[in-house]
Amino acid sequence: MPMEYDNPYAPPMADLDSSASLTEVTDGWRDGTLLVVPKGAELPDRCLKCNAPAHGYRFKRTLYWLQPAWFILFLMSPPIYIVVYLIVRKKGKATAGLCLTHRKRRVLAILIGWLTSLAGIPTAFLAMFVPDHYRPIPLIAGVVLMVAGLSVGMIGSLVLIPKRIDKRFIWLNKVSPDLLESYPPWRA
Ligand SMILES: [Zn+2]
Structure with missing residues (x-):
């Protein structure tokens, strides 16, 4: 047993741990079936798809998203669409467990x-x-x-499927309903 447990003057380690996990969990919100996270979010050590323990495995991606209305441009001219996509697309990083x-x-x-x-x-x-x-x-x-x-x-x-990206947040689709449940509702 570590000495800290017997030392009444040691910092309250249990409290620090629980507040850390609390911040981790509240760093996101559920918006219907979507999970809203700030750009650069580090999701908890749970599988994004089924909420099982991820045992430390991290899946990191830079996500890109373009307003679906731009697809009309693709039907008119795919090369112009690609240029517009590269200029107008929104991007954001996110890391999740799997x-x-x-x-x-x-x-x-x-x-x-x-x-x-x-x-x-x-x-x-x-x-x-x-x-x-x-x-x-x-x-x-x-x-x-x-x-x-x-x-x-x-x-x-x-794995990380953006349904929408704005200046600050990423809306993730196909997230485990059980994992979603652990997040507070999104207040726009
Ligand atoms: Zn899983």
């Missing part, structure tokens, strides 16, 4: 995504070995596999 199960699930989604995408390449090449009028079939199947694989990998790898 449990072993969700870490594994993320790696698996990335792996399946890559394998599916790569399988699209030989599938498309089959077009060289089939009669002319069957050629579109392997070509289309190959492209579908590549796009599907990329989508599965990209969506499955997402």
Whole structure:
């Protein structure tokens, strides 16, 4: 047993600990199904997806967000949209915990995504070995596999998903309802 426990003049360590965890938990608010955190927030050592202990694993990302209305511009001219996106997008950093199960699930989604995408390449090449009028079939199947694989990998790898970012705060989507419950309601 550490000596501090017997020393009545030692600083109140238990109190310090509980106030520290309290600040950590209140550094965010729930806004419906979204979790609002200040930019640069360090979320507690709980899994963002299921609220299980994260055992110290930290997942850090810089998040970007652009007002969805700008998507109209994408339909008119994708290159201009990309330029506008790079200039107008809002960004913010956030760090969250992730449990072993969700870490594994993320790696698996990335792996399946890559394998599916790569399988699209030989599938498309089959077009060289089939009669002319069957050629579109392997070509289309190959492209579908590549796009599907990329989508599965990209969506499955997402952890911190911004629904909105403003000057100070980030609204995170797809957060565990149990974790959300531990935050006070958002007062706009
Ligand atoms: Zn989890």
